[in-house]
Amino acid sequence: MHFLKYRRMLMLGVLSLALHSTGAVAGDEIQTVTIGFVGALSGVSESFGKSLANAAELAIVEANRIPFKLDGKRIQFRLLRMDDRNDAERTQRVAHALVQAGVVGVIGGTNSNTSIAASKILADADIPQISPTSSLRRYTEQGFRTTFRMVGIDDEACIYLGEYVVKELHAQRIAVVDNGTAFGVSVSTRFAEVAREHGAVVVSRDSVSDVLIDFGEILRRVKQQDVDAVFFGGYSAQTSMLAQSMLRLDVKARLVTSMNGIVGSSFLISTGVAANGAVAQEAGIPFNKMPGWKKFEADFNQRFDFQVYSMTPYAYDAAHVLMAAVRQANSLNPRKIASALHEISFKGLTGTIAFDAGGNPRSPSYTIYEAQNQKWMAQRTNTTR
Known part of the structure; x- marks a missing residue:
């Protein structure tokens, strides 16, 4: 009996610690909000895609530590990772699945071809899409108000x-x-x-x-x-x-x-x-010129022990700016979040993030x-x- 009582107390203590470590308060009603990630999580580009997904995951962990409520419910973000294997046709199927999953926004794809493949599907659902890597001009010249990129053309x-x-x-x-x-x-x-x-x-x-x-x-x-x-x-x-x-x-x-x-x-x-x-x-700029780079590198390595690519910080900032847009819009309506992204100015790891009317970064490096x-x-x- 004493052992069972001790075990229950221990479990309650662990749960309490977990809640407080994420900024949650006992009694809060929590609403889980899903952000989608689409990229190559298998195949020849697996390591690259996983590095980007990990960076987005780290951003979400950090954001969840800061209390944020909508309609009296504490918002808890989560990342839904989807593998497109760098294949445009598969990306389209993945994009449909993310729409069905009710995501408020999507990070990806991880190259221009796959980003373009997903863009119309997400635009038709009014879901904002932020690609951390797409540099092909056509990606943001399709006329979709939901399409954004983190890097220059x-x-x-x-x-x-x-x-x-x-x-x-x-x-x-x-x-x-x-x-x-x-x-x-x-x-x-x-x-x-x-x-x-x-x-x-x-x-x-x-x-x-x-x-x-x-x-x-x-x-x-x-x-x-x-x-x-x-x-x-x-x-x-x-x-x-x-x-x-x-x-x-x-x-x-x-x-x-x-x-x-x-x-x-x-x-x-x-x-x-x-x-x-x-x-x-x-x-972008070199890693050692990024504000907060040392902390990001240490946190990333501690959590994932994984390779960092030149584009990895842009996936981290893409997730952060998307969540900042949710806060700025004070809404989980994807259309309102997309509108907020067109107006946002966010100080991220890679610098100040702001988009022009076409969804391109205003001052790419x-x-x-x-x-x-x-x-x-x-x-x-x-x-x-």
């Missing part, structure tokens, strides 16, 4: 990267390769245009499948063309394969990429010494990095005003 970013590669790296002969996706073709086309404007010669232009892992045929031809740089418009996993192939075939040219999320420890680990010398432009001795070193940051 890739063809605008190429204005800075193209000039840097030609003027600072003195690359005069450039080979351009894309992976056939809308993102890959768009960013490669724009980079090639800017490089030509600054006097470089694009000696070859190739398009491959987005699942190709053997770049040998293209690289043997590129090596004979004596190029100074190889620009690749594609995703991070393929970029790692390309870098390793360049080292194996002794292609001396610089590997250059833009807005594909390779800046982070994962690419360096998977690519090894082949990463050294690679130049990558990513959205882009940083050019170089991999040196297995570390990413920031070379230059540009901000569009």
Whole structure:
């Protein structure tokens, strides 16, 4: 009997501690509010997608510590993770499932193609969608008031990267390769245009499948063309394969990429010494320039012990700004939350977050990095005003 009584007291104590650790007060009626996450949680981009989902989860844990009531009920946010495997058709099915689940907003997708695939479905349901990674112009040019992005547009970013590669790296002969996706073709086309404007010669232009892992045929031809740089418009996993192939075939040219999320420890680990010398432009400012970065990194590692990518902080801020919009709207009506997002100014980890009428960030930044001795070193940051 004494043991049973002790166990009941212990359980009550643990429950009380849990409630107080989240800011809840005994007697509060709690309403659970669901935020959706859609991204690649399996397949070749699994690590990237899970890192973004984890960041959104961390934001929700933090927000739940701050008491917030609507209609007398304490709001408790939760994240519903859905795996789209980076497949646009699957993303559409996932988007329908999230609508049926009654989410108040969605974080994702984790690339432009999947974000676009989900956007009309979510727009038809008036559910705000914030992509932490989508950089393709078309994503926010569809005219949906529910569509937002955390990062700048890739063809605008190429204005800075193209000039840097030609003027600072003195690359005069450039080979351009894309992976056939809308993102890959768009960013490669724009980079090639800017490089030509600054006097470089694009000696070859190739398009491959987005699942190709053997770049040998293209690289043997590129090596004979004596190029100074190889620009690749594609995703991070393929970029790692390309870098390793360049080292194996002794292609001396610089590997250059833009807005594909390779800046982070994962690419360096998977690519090894082949990463050294690679130049990558990513959205935002360097980690060490972000206000609150050390705390975020410590909290993220303690909770998940998982890799942080260059885009990871943007998923964290996307979740935070969505919840801030719920508070600002003082409503769980997705239409009112979307309206609040158009008006919001939120100080996040990545800087002040505010959207223009199209759902784009008002002052996007882009940083050019170089991999040196297995570390990413920031070379230059540009901000569009």
